[in-house]
Amino acid sequence: MPELPEVEIAAVNLRRWTKGRRVSALDAEPSRITRPHSAAQLARALRGRRFAAIERHGKNLMFSFSGGAGVHSHLGMTGKWLRRREDEPAPRFSRLRLHLDDGHVLHYCDLRLFGRFRLVPGARFAALPELAALGADPLHDGIDPAVLHARLSRTRRPVKVALMDQSLLAGVGNIYASEALFRARIDPRRRASSISPGETAAIARAIVAAMRQAITRQMSPEIVYVEEPGSKNPFRVYDRAGEPCPRCRKDKLRRIVQAQRSTFFCPRCQRRA
DNA sequence: ACGGATGTTCGCGC
DNA sequence: CGCGCGAACATCCG
DSSP, X not given: OOSHHHHHHHHHHHHHHHTTOBEEEEEEOXXXXXXXXXXXXXXXXXXXXXXXXXXXXXXXXXXXXXXXXXXXXXXXXXXXXXXXXXXXXXXXXXXXXXEETTSEEEEEEESSOOOEEEEOGGGXXXXXXXXXXXXXXXXXXXXXXXXXXXXXXXXXXXXXXHHTOTTTBSSOXXXXXXXXXXXXXXXXXXXXXXXXXXXXXXXXXXXHHHHHHHHHHHHTTTOOOSSSTTOOOOOSSTTOTTSBOTTTSSSBOEEEEETTEEEXXXXXXXXXX
């Protein structure tokens, strides 16, 4: 689920669900998600606190509460926030629950347990080294093509792999790296240092366009890629190996493996320069 | 039935 | 420091 657009949707939902609300209780099964805290520590820190703000940077969420408490939430590979009423059964893989003072429960669900939920006093992104190192958020901050080009020019990795580096840009993951390079007509196997300033600008525009489109679509709730059986793959190339290219219609989309992750592209539209 | 793949990130070693 | 690899984990698909 969670690259930048999916986390943005989560942030919008969470702001709506928590506006003006307090945490009446918190409970969680022991898991690596809450490290280094125990459920009891989290409950002690958050019980009775009122939600103040929810920020997003890249794939990261930061909750701030009355009294200066803060929480960093990362959805990992399979995390999501769901809201249920107190009297409804917990959704599958519910690992941590924030009980609100309006009769609802926010469930943090995470099949593979790669997510995080940890206290950050003051809710400061800068308080955690790995968050302080994040690059610009493509939607919130915008992408400065000159800055991006400078970074790309300094690495020998394939451009697709480089784009997933969160210190370069925050929020681009495996799906949107493939989608953006397809839109920009760049071969994902090219060395990042070979990408020209003009190509970099095209990539920057493509990232923003692909992400904006995904958010718009998911806000109008017809297309949900995750879970719901029968939902359609909304992407142009991701997970479409073997299908005809949606642009040229002449070649079939290919799947290759880069840095142990699947990359999808059209060998005709995205030819090496 | 089993091997392989799954949207992320971190830490280790060269 | 840059980079590649394996690990963390649980499920699903063919």
